[in-house]
């Protein structure tokens with residue numbers, strides 16, 4: 231070869247320095263999980279097929295019948311008001327649990343004395359199944375939304391309280407030391423370092439409790455027959471309106487799913503710096 | 514053991530009677546029944562001086578800096594700042610931590626992280642704070658990354674944010690614990706010169722720097738004096754004056770015969786402090 235390889239020109243030196251990308255916050259595009267969806271639809275079709283052929287029990291309605299019942303119930307508004315009652319109690323209970331859990335967890339995390347004082351009481355109360363407290367609560371608060379809310383608060387308080395406590399306690403020493411060298415006082419370090427650093431842990435607690443609270447609200451409604459979606463389900467069961475009962479159960483499932491999606495979306499937004507808040511397998 | 518010994522550079526500690534920092538007989542045990550980490554460390558740092566500390570890994574350099582910055586109480590001995598024994602982090606000092614990732618606040622942007630040490634200062638006008646932050650970020654080459662969160666930066670960039678944060682604080686005494694460990698060679702040279710610039714500019718105000726490094730060349734290039742620590746439990750093995758012309762420049766200083774002489778000497782000393790064993794069957 232006689233020709234020399236062309237030498238690439240050096241880039242012009244007066245070029246603008248590469249500008250850093252403008253949006254530092256990563257936003258994930260919404261990707262429908264197609265495979266999972268197709269599989270779920272496949273399962274439904276299989277169930278439809280089975281209930282149309284092999285399983286012909288009155289107590290196992292066909293998915294299409296349940297869907298029809300659901301449509302009808304949603305239009306009639308009977309179920310919708312149940313959903314309203316349930317979600318009202320749910321929101322109240324979870325809200326109170328969040329405020330109380332974060333506050334008490336933070337106090338316990340900030341003060342060793344408080345922790346030593348309350349520890350035994352907490353360790354005793356925590357494993358008590360909240361359902362076991364329903365009779366007591368009914369005696370004290372009567373049947374109705376107050377008991378429902380109280381039970382939700384009781385059950386969903388602990389994950390939030392403990393996650394706040396361990397989050398505040400577990401803040402790495404270096405970030406606290408850094409703040410100390412900049413002259414921050416103890417309470418400033420607590421507010422400006424320990425609490426924000428605990429936010430990822432607190433968010434996990436709230437996510438866990440958001441699922442517990444739904445379990446509780448439905449359970450209490452079923453047990454105390456105090457209205458809401460849980461009561462609707464029992465009523466339909468007693469009336470042997472199985473399609474409607476299943477429709478109610480489907481709605482509970484949808485609510486649970488929606489809450490889980492909402493919570494992990496919120497978590498991604500609020501404690502965005504935590505790289506591993508999605509390692510629990512949800513989304 | 515080495516058979517040849519480079520001619521010793523001028524040894525000795527700070528001579529003037531006005532040390533800004535004085536470490537006396539410092540001993541540290543993390544647990545009462547644990548091993549001694551530092552065993553009677555003592556040296557002085559003069560006002561306006563740049564002192565480099567080198568020593569084998571695990572010998573207690575970070576422990577020493579944490580005691581000097583008032584974060585960790587010594588088991589015995591004292592650290593005195595301007596003649597007063599310190600018991601808590603003094604306001605005239607800042608420390609760049611070796612563990613830079615954990616020293617940054619992941620929920621704050623780069624800009625807010627660097628502004629963090631100034632945030633509590635009610636007297637300083639906001640414009641002055643912004644100016645300092647911008648200046649500090651520019652000096653470590655991170656202009657344009659103000660809105661990023663630390664988690665979205667590389668290790669070397671995070672380390673530079675930590676340096677910028679300490680510089681924005683403008684402490685009289687800056688303690689640095691292996692501040693360039695994760696930075697590439699080229700950026701590192703730039704940052705070394707940045708440190709020297711800051712020190713030269715603020716030298717009259719008593720700006721003093723104390724830097725732990727594992728890079729012997731870096732120590733010689735930057736420092737007025739080098740404190741060499743022994744293997745653990747650490748004591749001061751040797752103190753060297755670095756008589757290299759100022760201002761220092763990467764190419765000239767590093768090829769100065771004196772630079773090479775000090776370098777050879779330190780390698781010898783470090784070899785000794787490592788207690789290198791001759792391989793059996795091999796003759797020197």
Ligand SMILES: Nc1ncnc2c1ncn2[C@@H]1O[C@H](COP(=O)(O)OP(=O)(O)OP(=O)(O)O)[C@@H](O)[C@H]1O
Nearest residue numbers: 543544550569570571572573574575576577611745
């Ligand atoms: N918090 C701690 N608790 C107990 N021992 C510790 C603690 N921190 C350090 N040590 C011990 O003190 C010794 C010195 O540690 P230090 O981190 O000061 O060394 P170093 O010289 O900075 O090491 P490197 O060069 O690797 O950074 C080590 O043996 C280490 O195990």
Ligand SMILES: [Mg+2]
Nearest residue numbers: 574575576611
């Ligand atoms: Mg260290």
